[in-house]
Amino acid sequence: MDHGSKPSASASAAGKDRDHGSMPGMDHGSMGDGLADAKDGYKLTSTTTKLPAGKEAAYRFRITGEDGKPVTGFAVDQTKRMHFYAIRSDLTGFQHLHPTMDDNGTWTADLAALKPGKWRVYASFTPDSGPGKGKDFVLSRTVTAPGDARRAPLPAAAGSADVDGYTVTVRGDLMAGMTHPMTVSVSRDGKPVTDLRPYLETYAHLTAFHEGDQAFAHLHPQTKVESDKGGPDLAFQAMLPKSGNWRLFLQFQTGGTLHTAALTLRVS
Incomplete structure (x- = not known):
C-alpha cells in the first residue's frame, strides 16, 4: 500500500475572499488534535458512514454552530475556505482536498478511490463570524470503505x-x-x-x-x-x-x- 498520495482536483467556495491572517510558521496548535467532531459549539455533521471502495466518491458534510444551523461564513486560509483531509487508519491513502459549498452550507469533497478499511476525514476551517470568528478548527469523523481491509505496516522512521x-x-x-x-x-x-x-x-x-x-x-x-x-x-x-x-x-x-x-x- 502507498503511504503517499495522488493530487486531486479542488475548488473553493464562491463568495468574497477574506484572509484571516495566517502567518508563515504558524503551527495551528490551537486547533487541538482534530480527533473530535465538535468543539466550542461547532460541529462537523454528515449522514455518511460508508463510502464505496475502489472508485471515486463524494463525501458531503456541514459545519453547524451553537444554534444547530449550518455555518456559511468562512475565512480564507492559504487561499481556501475549507481544507479537507482523508487518511486510512494505517496512515495510507492520504488525500488533501478543497471542497465546494452550496448555498445551504453543505460541503462536497470529491474523494479519489478509497481502499477498503476505516478512514478518518478532517475538516479544517476558520469561522468568519460568530463566537469562533478568527479561530482555527479541525474536526473529524470516521467513515468505512467495505471490503478486505488489510493493514500496511508503517514504514520505519527515516530522515x-x-x-x-x-x-x-x-x-x-x-x-x-x-x-x-x-x-x-x-x-x-x-x-x-x-x-x-x-x-x-x-x-x-x-x-x-x-x-x-x-x-x-x-x-x-x-x-x-x-x-x-x-x-x-x-x-x-x-x-x-x-x-x-x-x-x-x-x-x-x-x-x-x-x-x-x-x-x-x-x-x-
Whole structure:
C-alpha cells in the first residue's frame, strides 16, 4: 500500500475572499488534535458512514454552530475556505482536498478511490463570524470503505523520502509538546532544488498524523514566499503534541506538478 498520495482536483467556495491572517510558521496548535467532531459549539455533521471502495466518491458534510444551523461564513486560509483531509487508519491513502459549498452550507469533497478499511476525514476551517470568528478548527469523523481491509505496516522512521525523482530531507530533533526548529530540504539527483513554486501561498504544505490514534497536526513553513521560485531549504518551528511515530506528508510544487512526499518521524 502507498503511504503517499495522488493530487486531486479542488475548488473553493464562491463568495468574497477574506484572509484571516495566517502567518508563515504558524503551527495551528490551537486547533487541538482534530480527533473530535465538535468543539466550542461547532460541529462537523454528515449522514455518511460508508463510502464505496475502489472508485471515486463524494463525501458531503456541514459545519453547524451553537444554534444547530449550518455555518456559511468562512475565512480564507492559504487561499481556501475549507481544507479537507482523508487518511486510512494505517496512515495510507492520504488525500488533501478543497471542497465546494452550496448555498445551504453543505460541503462536497470529491474523494479519489478509497481502499477498503476505516478512514478518518478532517475538516479544517476558520469561522468568519460568530463566537469562533478568527479561530482555527479541525474536526473529524470516521467513515468505512467495505471490503478486505488489510493493514500496511508503517514504514520505519527515516530522515528522507523520495518522490517523483525528488528527495525530501527532514532535519530536527522534536520532543512532544515543545516547539523546535525543523528544516525541510528538497534536492534532485543530489543537487539543491531552487525552483519550488508557491502552493497555497507557501513553498510547502506539511500535514502530520499520529500513529495509533490519527491525531492531526498542520505546519506552515516560516520561509516567506518572496518570488515564484523557492528552496532548497524551508524552515519550520514545529510542534507535535504527542510522542511516538508521526507520518508526515509534505506537498510541494514544481512547474505545474504537485508532489507529495511521505515519511515517518519519531518524536520523543
